[in-house]
């Protein structure tokens with residue numbers, strides 16, 4: 001066990017120095033750490049042992065993002081409460097918080113388990129997700145979560161036990177925009193927006209919770225609560241009610257009818273909902289292919305055949321020689337035609353009009369300053 005005290009007199013080890021110390025010790029083969037932190041952030045991930053041994057970190061007083069991007073084979077236990085973003089983007093680690101969590105606990109978690117022995121703040125579990133090739137992430141909370149919890153959740157499982165809580169245990173507008181995953185809740189659940197789909201537990205749910213609660217309560221040292229929490233009549237399951245692909249809502253409809261309406265946030269500027277595609281054709285292309293034949297074109301059709309947009313057409317000049325043309329409205333300027341051409345007939349040029357437009361725009365903006 002390596003002990004690291006991050007305070008020496010009035011000197012505090014910086015986050016960078018602490019993380020470097022940790023990485024060096026792991027590289028030298030150390031697997032167990034006790035770290036008395038003093039607000040350093042991002043402690044706990046991503047770390048791994050080259051021989052695949054499990055890393056154990058016992059922490060006190062960490063700063064923001066403890067366990068962020070933690071990997072499988074990392075087990076972190078925090079004595080006491082933590083700041084925001086605990087287990088942010090968890091990628092497979094096990095994080096146990098023996099106290100409360102600030103906002104966004106488990107935000108964007110993709111794998112692993114997060115166990116919280118107290119309350120978790122606003123937006124906890126938001127954007128949790130699941131990759132079908134890996135085990136789903138889990139977030140376990142003994143007490144309650146703040147508003148907007150599980151917002152835009154797209155996979156994984158969250159359990160909110162509501163232990164010792166009066167009134168709602170999920171705050172306001174929980175699960176807004178949730179499209180996948182499941183949330184188990186014991187206690188009162190608000191539903192002022194009709195965005196929740198609540199169901200009683202199935203026998204599979206009960207089985208999952210029975211095993212999981214035992215594990216969770218054991219991790220946080222509260223196994224004595226098991227009989228009280230094992231009353232399935234007090235639990236309910238929340239599934240996403242708004243499934244955009246199923247209901248056929250467009251992004252515009254979703255934003256105006258479900259998201260912005262009544263939400264905390266609004267657009268800074270009015271949004272026309274016009275969008276510029278990832279690969280633009282026509283006047284918004286970054287690059288334009290130009291067919292500059294100096295009599296070297298072999299008429300091999302490679303450019304025509306390999307164009308992903310079928311933008312190139314072949315015609316013939318009056319003397320019967322081939323002419324290849326890229327149609328602006330289809331071409332996205334990807335440059336494949338030039339890559340496939342054995343004679344460098346296609347030249348890829350910057351879209352000067354686009355750049356001219358941008359600089360005019362910039363000039364206009366700066367003249368307003």
Ligand code: SF4
Pocket residue numbers: 289306307308309310311312326327330331332333334335336337338
């Ligand atoms: S730049 Fe790409 S899209 Fe445009 S003509 Fe060439 S291959 Fe087709």
Ligand code: SF4
Pocket residue numbers: 296297298299300301302303304324340341342343344345346
């Ligand atoms: S790939 Fe080049 S050589 Fe072949 S047809 Fe196209 S322009 Fe001509």
